[in-house]
Amino acid sequence: MKVVRSARCSLTLATRSKRLVLREVLHEYGRVVNWFVGKFWTRKWTKGELLAKNIVVPGTWLSARLRKVAAREAIDMVKAARERDGEWARKPVHHGKRMHVSSTIAGLRPKREASAFDAWLHLSSIGRGLRMDLPVKFHRQYHKLGNDPRARRLESYILTEDSVQLAFALEVEPPRRTGPEFGVDTGMNTLAALSDGTLLGTDMRTLVTRVRRCKQASLGQKRARRALHQRIAEVAKEVVGLNPRLLVAEDLMLLSHGRTTQRRVSKNLRRSLGAWAYRDWLDRLRQACETNRVRFEQVPPAYSSQRCNPCGHTERGNRKGEDFRCRACGHTDHADVNAARNLLDRFYGREPNPAREYGPGFQREGVGG
Numbered sequence: 001m002k003v004v005r006s007a008r009c010s011l012t013l014a015t016r017s018k019r020l021v022l023r024e025v026l027h028e029y030g031r032v033v034n035w036f037v038g039k040f041w042t043r044k045w046t047k048g049e050l051l052a053k054n055i056v057v058p059g060t061w062l063s064a065r066l067r068k069v070a071a072r073e074a075i076d077m078v079k080a081a082r083e084r085d086g087e088w089a090r091k092p093v094h095h096g097k098r099m100h101v102s103s104t105i106a107g108l109r110p111k112r113e114a115s116a117f118d119a120w121l122h123l124s125s126i127g128r129g130l131r132m133d134l135p136v137k138f139h140r141q142y143h144k145l146g147n148d149p150r151a152r153r154l155e156s157y158i159l160t161e162d163s164v165q166l167a168f169a170l171e172v173e174p175p176r177r178t179g180p181e182f183g184v185d186t187g188m189n190t191l192a193a194l195s196d197g198t199l200l201g202t203d204m205r206t207l208v209t210r211v212r213r214c215k216q217a218s219l220g221q222k223r224a225r226r227a228l229h230q231r232i233a234e235v236a237k238e239v240v241g242l243n244p245r246l247l248v249a250e251d252l253m254l255l256s257h258g259r260t261t262q263r264r265v266s267k268n269l270r271r272s273l274g275a276w277a278y279r280d281w282l283d284r285l286r287q288a289c290e291t292n293r294v295r296f297e298q299v300p301p302a303y304s305s306q307r308c309n310p311c312g313h314t315e316r317g318n319r320k321g322e323d324f325r326c327r328a329c330g331h332t333d334h335a336d337v338n339a340a341r342n343l344l345d346r347f348y349g350r351e352p353n354p355a356r357e358y359g360p361g362f363q364r365e366g367v368g369g
């Protein structure tokens with residue numbers, strides 16, 4: 001089984017003028033992607049149609065090769081937006097902050113003499129006959145993957161103004177067949193509440209609060225974020241360290257930009273980790289599972305925190321902070337553990353149906369946002 005891992009490396013050792021050129025390229029790339037999005041929004045295109053005559057964009061100096069990359073990205077963006085939000089989809093916008101290219105545009109080249117950086121990132125075929133060599137500084141993750149005999153570097157580069165993400169294909173073993181199965185619920189107080197009652201990462205609130213209290217984009221906030229990120233990675237390791245064969249978590253689709261979900265989600269997120277940390281956590285957890293032979297699945301989390309696991313009665317009042325007390329059957333539990341059990345049961349489609357057990361109309365009572 002193959003999975004893709006990426007290592008973010010720094011481009012900040014490049015001269016100011018080179019970085020200005022890079023910024024200009026990204027900006028123009030974004031403009032061209034948006035031009036294509038406008039074109040593909042009204043009529044669906046396939047990648048097979050991207051012939052030279054179809055990718056002429058007014059007023060751009062980007063090469064045909066890069067215009068083709070932009071067109072492909074636009075097709076993917078349109079497709080993703082339509083799949084996610086259907087008829088409610090809004091036209092996606094590229095902000096010109098990142099560009100995903102392959103060996104036709106970029107390549108890594110060894111440096112010749114001793115220096116503060118590790119390699120050159122060579123860019124060509126950008127347009128206007130532009131060629132650029134940017135000094136790349138490898139980070140820990142690059143060395144880790146580079147030294148892993150199971151990993152092979154791919155010709156895939158995600159460029160931003162100050163970084164390049166290098167991708168590796170990693171050969172991993174299939175999930176194990178023995179071991180416990182866990183549902184895992186994510187909350188502000190406990191990062192991972194497992195369906196067997198285990199609570200991991202119970203120190204999240206302090207770390208999240210520190211990020212929020214710091215001034216936006218300040219050095220202090222950067223540090224606080226790094227600490228949070230590190231702790232998230234540790235907890236992901238602790239979870240897979242229990243050697244489960246299956247982990248069922250919430251579905252990230254919840255964070256889509258759909259109109260109806262947006263409000264509800266943002267409310268939940270304000271109460272909890274914040275979108276950035278939440279995404280980071282689920283990514284970490286999935287990756288830790290992939291490399292440690294754990295099957296990772298996700299289910300929609302709707303009402304999982306309000307629903308009584310044994311009887312299925314769903315009511316907002318069932319939950320008070322960390323305590324769960326069912327108003328129908330009196331069952332009590334840690335609220336996050338109850339939610340984790342619901343996620344696991346949802347994966348197996350074995351949630352109880354209260355309407356069946358208590359008569360029709362029962363579930364409707366008290367169900368809310």
Ligand SMILES: [Zn+2]
Nearest residue numbers: 308311326329
């Ligand atoms: Zn109950």
